Amino acid sequence: MASAILAFIPLFVFGLALLFIFVYFLWAAYIYLILKDQERGRETILKSVFQIIILSLAFLAFSGVTYLVKKGEIFNPPPVSGEFPESPMGKFPAPPEFIEIGGYYFSGPWNFKDKKSPSKSVIYSVLCGKENSFEVLDIQLLENRKTLDKQQGYPCWNENCLTKDLKIALFEFSKDYSAREAVNKMRSSINFTCKK
Structure with a gap:
């Protein structure tokens, strides 16, 4: 249960940041369209678009690294239950007597x-x-x-x-x-x- 919640923390943080940027974008649109302050509105809209691009790149990098790490777990050898681990090359013959x-x-x-x-x-x-x-x-x-x-x-x-x-x-x-x-x-x- 706790691991399932932890798995969604990055999505929650990304969603929260995206919501903040979206509200910022709406504020810029309000300034540009309603208040008719075109200079300040254009500057705020460009900042919010730039922030969305940066956030998207960060999310893609995070998702890519997470995917590669999870994919790499497939290649981890299983835990060995014994004194010596098994050889990846196969079984060796018994030593001579x-x-x-x-x-x-x-x-x-x-x-x-x-x-x-x-x-x-x-x-x-x-x-x-x-x-x-x-x-x-x-x-x-x-x-x-x-x-x-x-x-x-x-x-x-x-x-x-x-x-x-x-x-x-x-x-x-x-x-x-x-x-x-x-x-x-x-x-x-x-x-x-x-x-x-």
Whole structure:
């Protein structure tokens, strides 16, 4: 209710000023026509016309600025309810997860079914999901393009993971990295179930 009244205050002020100028114009017309004081009447009429033009320009400027300000409110972002505002560029992917296995940081763990065939040569660790931890079942170098469920150790992984919650963690490396040496080092320092 109060905001509706406040919205009409500029119109009220403009109307009041316009009424004052109109009365002034009528007074000038009275002087010019009735009192026959043409010099003073003409001067008063010109002043009132000039005041109407100035008032009209002021009103147009005020209305234009008000319109632009109200139009600009459309582009204001909605209030955010959370710790961080959403990005105007869209949603970002979840940050990568890592798990430490014997001093090495593997990316993952992921569900075994989701990562059955990694896209490049990697060192992988097969994990069995326990209540709040993981048991390391195997660590291997995936050089051939076989899927993980076609690997030699797959029956052992299935047999030794009683919860049937197989997970996979990947250790990616660059071409100049000695992967075979790293796998042997990991296998010798990490305790795991499926040894061949």
